[in-house]
Amino acid sequence: MTVLEQGQIQIHTENIFPIIKKAVYSGHEVFLRELVSNGVDAISKRRMAAMAGDCSEGPEAKISIRIDREAKTLTISDNGIGMNVDEVKRYINQVAFSSAEDFLEKYKQENDAIIGHFGLGFYSSFMVAKQVELVTLSASAGAEAVRWSCDGSPNFSLEVAERSEPGTDVILHLMEEELEYIEPTRIRTLITTYCDFLPVEVQLEGETVNKREAPWRKSPRDLTDNDYIELYRYLYPFQGDPLLWVHLNTDYPYNLQGILFFPKSTGRADWEKGEIKLYCNNVFVSDSIKEVVPRYLLPLRGVIDSPDIPLNVSRSALQTDRRVRSIGGFVAKKVGDRLKELHRNDPKRYAESWESLAPFIKIGAMEDEKFADQVADLVLFGSTAAAGEGDSPDPIPGEGGKAYTTLAGYRTRLDGANDKRILYCTDEAGQAGALALWKSQGAEVLLADTFIDTQFIPWLEYRHEELKFQRVDSELDESLQEKESEISDADGKDNSEKLRDLFKAALANDKITIQVQALKGDNAPAALILLPEQMRRLNDMGALMEQRLPGLPDHHVLLVNRKHKLVEGLLKLSAGSVITTGGGGGSSPSQQLADDLGRHVYELARLAVGGLEPNELAGFQQRSADLMGKLMERGL
Numbered sequence: 001m002t003v004l005e006q007g008q009i010q011i012h013t014e015n016i017f018p019i020i021k022k023a024v025y026s027g028h029e030v031f032l033r034e035l036v037s038n039g040v041d042a043i044s045k046r047r048m049a050a051m052a053g054d055c056s057e058g059p060e061a062k063i064s065i066r067i068d069r070e071a072k073t074l075t076i077s078d079n080g081i082g083m084n085v086d087e088v089k090r091y092i093n094q095v096a097f098s099s100a101e102d103f104l105e106k107y108k109q110e111n112d113a114i115i116g117h118f119g120l121g122f123y124s125s126f127m128v129a130k131q132v133e134l135v136t137l138s139a140s141a142g143a144e145a146v147r148w149s150c151d152g153s154p155n156f157s158l159e160v161a162e163r164s165e166p167g168t169d170v171i172l173h174l175m176e177e178e179l180e181y182i183e184p185t186r187i188r189t190l191i192t193t194y195c196d197f198l199p200v201e202v203q204l205e206g207e208t209v210n211k212r213e214a215p216w217r218k219s220p221r222d223l224t225d226n227d228y229i230e231l232y233r234y235l236y237p238f239q240g241d242p243l244l245w246v247h248l249n250t251d252y253p254y255n256l257q258g259i260l261f262f263p264k265s266t267g268r269a270d271w272e273k274g275e276i277k278l279y280c281n282n283v284f285v286s287d288s289i290k291e292v293v294p295r296y297l298l299p300l301r302g303v304i305d306s307p308d309i310p311l312n313v314s315r316s317a318l319q320t321d322r323r324v325r326s327i328g329g330f331v332a333k334k335v336g337d338r339l340k341e342l343h344r345n346d347p348k349r350y351a352e353s354w355e356s357l358a359p360f361i362k363i364g365a366m367e368d369e370k371f372a373d374q375v376a377d378l379v380l381f382g383s384t385a386a387a388g389e390g391d392s393p394d395p396i397p398g399e400g401g402k403a404y405t406t407l408a409g410y411r412t413r414l415d416g417a418n419d420k421r422i423l424y425c426t427d428e429a430g431q432a433g434a435l436a437l438w439k440s441q442g443a444e445v446l447l448a449d450t451f452i453d454t455q456f457i458p459w460l461e462y463r464h465e466e467l468k469f470q471r472v473d474s475e476l477d478e479s480l481q482e483k484e485s486e487i488s489d490a491d492g493k494d495n496s497e498k499l500r501d502l503f504k505a506a507l508a509n510d511k512i513t514i515q516v517q518a519l520k521g522d523n524a525p526a527a528l529i530l531l532p533e534q535m536r537r538l539n540d541m542g543a544l545m546e547q548r549l550p551g552l553p554d555h556h557v558l559l560v561n562r563k564h565k566l567v568e569g570l571l572k573l574s575a576g577s578v579i580t581t582g583g584g585g586g587s588s589p590s591q592q593l594a595d596d597l598g599r600h601v602y603e604l605a606r607l608a609v610g611g612l613e614p615n616e617l618a619g620f621q622q623r624s625a626d627l628m629g630k631l632m633e634r635g636l
C-alpha cells in the first residue's frame with residue numbers, strides 16, 4: 001500500500017479529541033447525524049457536478065450503514081462526490097479541524113446548553129471512535145482512492161486505497177465505552193430520530209430505515225388533510241388528532257419551512273417546555289424550540305425547519321438574536337392569519353374549536369401587542385343568548401349546544417341606554433342567582449369562566465376604556481327592580497329600612513352591607529350576595545398576591561328582596577303581627593326567631609356563592625332544624 005503522507009494536523013490544541021468529547025459531555029449520538037449529513041451533502045454535490053458535466057452521475061443516491069461486531073466498527077458510506085488526496089488534505093485536515101477549533105473556542109465562552117450541537121461536522125466522530133478511517137474515491141474522472149486514518153491525536157496518515165465506486169466510507173473504530181453504537185436497534189433509533197426526513201435513502205444493513213418525505217417541503221396544494229394528520233400522528237403518536245394546522249413557507253428574509261399543529265386539548269399542553277421540533281435542512285436538531293417561538297405558542301406542535309436559526313450558540317444568545325425574534329414574529333403572524341381565515345371561512349368549526357384555541361389566543365393577545373391586533377375580532381365568549389342561524393350566525397353555535405359571540409357581536413345587541421355595558425359571568429353556578437335575574441329580564445350575559453379570564457377581562461377593560469365591564473353579581477340595575485314607592489310607618493321608617501335594621505341586627509357584622517330592593521320576577525331569590533366591582537377586585541388582587549383562591553371577601557353586600565314571601569313574613573314576624581308565645585327578659589321569642597331567620601336567609605344566599613366554610617356548616621344545619629321545628633310549632 002502506497003503511503004502518500006504521514007503528518008500532523010495543524011491545530012493549536014495538542015490533542016483536540018478528548019476536549020471535544022468532554023465539551024460535548026452528553027449526546028455523543030449526534031456524530032451519526034453529522035456523518036449522514038455529510039454523506040447527503042456529498043450526494044447533492046455530485047448531482048450538481050454531474051449536471052455541469054464535471055463527473056459521472058452515479059447510481060441511485062443512498063447512504064448505507066454497516067456494523068461489524070467483531071471488529072467493533074461502524075461504517076457510514078455514501079455514493080456522493082468523494083474526495084481526492086488534495087481534497088482530503090484540505091477538507092478533512094484543514095476545514096474539519098479548524099471548525100473543531102472554532103467550536104471549542106466558542107464553547108469556552110458559552111456556559112449554557114447549545115441546541116442540539118448541530119453542525120459539529122466530521123470531527124464529531126471522535127466523540128465515539130478511538131480511530132477514524134476515511135476511504136474515499138472522487139467522482140472526477142481518473143481519480144485514485146485514498147485512505148485517511150487518524151487515531152485521535154493530531155497525527156494522521158494518508159495512503160492509496162481500493163474503492164471501486166465513487167463515494168466515501170467513514171469507518172469508526174468504536175471506543176470501549178461507546179459500544180452501544182454497535183447495536184443495530186440503537187442505530188436504527190438514531191436514524192429515525194435524526195435522519196427520518198432526509199431526501200436520501202438511509203439503509204442499515206441493506207434495509208431502508210428513514211421515511212424520506214418531508215411534507216413541510218411540499219406545497220400545501222399538494223397535501224391533503226390526511227397528509228397533515230398522518231404527519232402529526234407520526235410525530236406525536238397516541239396523542240389524538242390535531243385540531244388544525246398552519247403551513248409555514250418563506251424564503252425571505254430567511255429561509256423557513258414548517259407545519260405547526262394546534263393540539264385538540266390544551267389541558268395537557270406544556271406551556272413551559274415547548275413541543276415544536278426544530279429541523280435544519282430536514283435534519284432533526286431539537287425536540288424543543290422554546291427560544292424561537294413566542295411563549296404563548298409553546299403548546300403548538302409540529303416542525304420548524306430553518307437553516308437560518310443559529311444553532312451553535314447558547315440558548316440565551318438565541319433568545320436575544322434579532323433574526324430569531326423576527327422568526328418568532330413571523331410564526332405568530334402566520335398563526336394569526338390561519339385563525340382569521342378559519343373564523344372567516346368556517347365560523348362554526350372555529351366556534352367548535354374555541355375551547356382549545358382560547359388559551360393561545362387570550363394569552364397571546366395579552367403578551368404580544370401585534371398578535372392582539374390580529375386576533376382582536378377573533379376572541380369568543382360563551383353567551384347566554386341563543387345561537388343564530390344561517391351562514392354567518394351570531395351567536396355562533398359551538399360544541400354541546402353552546403353559543404359563542406364576539407365582543408363586537410355582543411355590542412350590536414345591546415340597547416341604546418346600555419350600549420357600553422358588558423355583562424359577564426365568571427362562574428355560572430356561583431353567580432347563578434344574579435345570572436338568572438339578568439336573564440329573566442332578557443339581558444345577554446357573556447360567560448368568561450376560564451382561569452385565564454380572571455386576567456383577560458381586566459386586560460380587555462384596559463384596551464376598551466370606553467366600555468364598562470360589569471360582573472352579573474356586582475350590582476343590580478333598575479331594570480331588575482320593581483318600581484314601587486314605599487309608604488313609611490308612623491315611626492317614619494319604610495319596610496326597606498326596617499328590613500335593613502332587622503338584618504343588621506341578625507348578622508351583627510359591620511363588614512356586610514345590607515341593601516333592600518324589590519326584585520322583579522316570581523323566581524327572584526329571597527336574598528343575593530353582591531360583590532361590588534371595586535370590592536371584588538381588591539379581594540382578587542390580595543388573593544393573587546398571597547397565592548390563594550379569592551373566596552368570598554369579608555366585605556360584601558347582602559341584597560334582600562323585600563318582595564319575596566319569606567322576607568315579607570320575616571318583616572311581619574319582627575313587627576310582632578304574628579302571635580308570640582311566652583316572652584320576658586331579653587328579646588322576645590318572635591324577635592329571636594326573626595333574628596335566626598334573617599341569619600338563615602343570609603346563609604342561604606351564601607350557599608349560592610360557593611358555600612359556607614366547613615366550621616359554619618354544623619351551625620347552619622342545627623339552625624335549619626331548630627327553625628323548622630319552631631315554625632311547625634307556630635303552625636306556620
Ligand SMILES: Nc1ncnc2c1ncn2[C@@H]1O[C@H](COP(=O)(O)OP(=O)(O)OP(=O)(O)O)[C@@H](O)[C@H]1O
Nearest residue numbers: 038039042082091092095096119120121122123168
Ligand atoms: N462524506 C463526505 N464526502 C465528501 N466530502 C466530505 C464528506 N465528509 C466531509 N467532507 C468534506 O469535508 C469538509 C468538512 O466536513 P465537516 O463535516 O467537518 O464540515 P462541513 O460539512 O463543511 O460543515 P458542517 O460543520 O456543517 O458539517 C466538508 O465541507 C466536505 O468538503
